[in-house]
Amino acid sequence: GDSVTQMEGPVTLSEEAFLTINCTYTATGYPSLFWYVQYPGEGLQLLLKATKADDKGSNKGFEATYRKETTSFHLEKGSVQVSDSAVYFCALSDGSGGSNYKLTFGKGTLLTVNP
Amino acid sequence: NAGVTQTPKFQVLKTGQSMTLQCAQDMNHEYMSWYRQDPGMGLRLIHYSVGAGITDQGEVPNGYNVSRSTTEDFPLRLLSAAPSQTSVYFCASSPAGGVGEQYFGPGTRLTVT
Numbered sequence: 001g002d003s004v005t006q007m008e009g010p011v012t013l014s015e016e017a018f019l020t021i022n023c024t025y026t027a028t029g030y031p032s033l034f035w036y037v038q039y040p041g042e043g044l045q046l047l048l049k050a051t052k053a054d055d056k057g058s059n060k061g062f063e064a065t066y067r068k069e070t071t072s073f074h075l076e077k078g079s080v081q082v083s084d085s086a087v088y089f090c091a092l093s094d095g096s097g098g099s100n101y102k103l104t105f106g107k108g109t110l111l112t113v114n115p
Numbered sequence: 116n117a118g119v120t121q122t123p124k125f126q127v128l129k130t131g132q133s134m135t136l137q138c139a140q141d142m143n144h145e146y147m148s149w150y151r152q153d154p155g156m157g158l159r160l161i162h163y164s165v166g167a168g169i170t171d172q173g174e175v176p177n178g179y180n181v182s183r184s185t186t187e188d189f190p191l192r193l194l195s196a197a198p199s200q201t202s203v204y205f206c207a208s209s210p211a212g213g214v215g216e217q218y219f220g221p222g223t224r225l226t227v228t
Binding site for chain 2: 004008031032034036042043044045046049051089092093094101102103105106107108
């Protein structure tokens, strides 16, 4: 079945440091890939997405590129801020056979950014 | 648009009690899902619905029931609460024919003692 593996963390960085959170996936079809962010005490918000190979999703300074050859979707940001402290989830939706009602999630990575 | 709403925000139950977690969306989405979030486990799918009157089991359905009588509402019922059901529960919705992007509610934190 489908699965997502991501860096488990926790990750602690200083403000303005470079961030990478690794994510790799296994899927039988042609999945869409997502990064969600969860701020303390809140629900999940979509951060960015990519729907086909070589697509780059980007939002709020975060980027991730859909790499089919390495089955990866690593999240990067060039300069993190304290306000980026949150839990980040990598997820996929396997659209083959119309099964895009379901997301498969990684376990989440806690990011703490210190001033 | 309120998006996806969930009630209650917090709930404490005793073992054996039953309750219903409410979920509603105002985006006219066909698909709705319930997930539970446990530390170190990510989110796991409990039940989902692809339209009014149609529901199916996800990865961890035991101990939970759902029904979908309208497009807007998708309640989750705990039949006889157990401590293993202590978790944070998220409802989500998505449009049919999309790429799978889901919109999440704010969650319900449930503690079973």
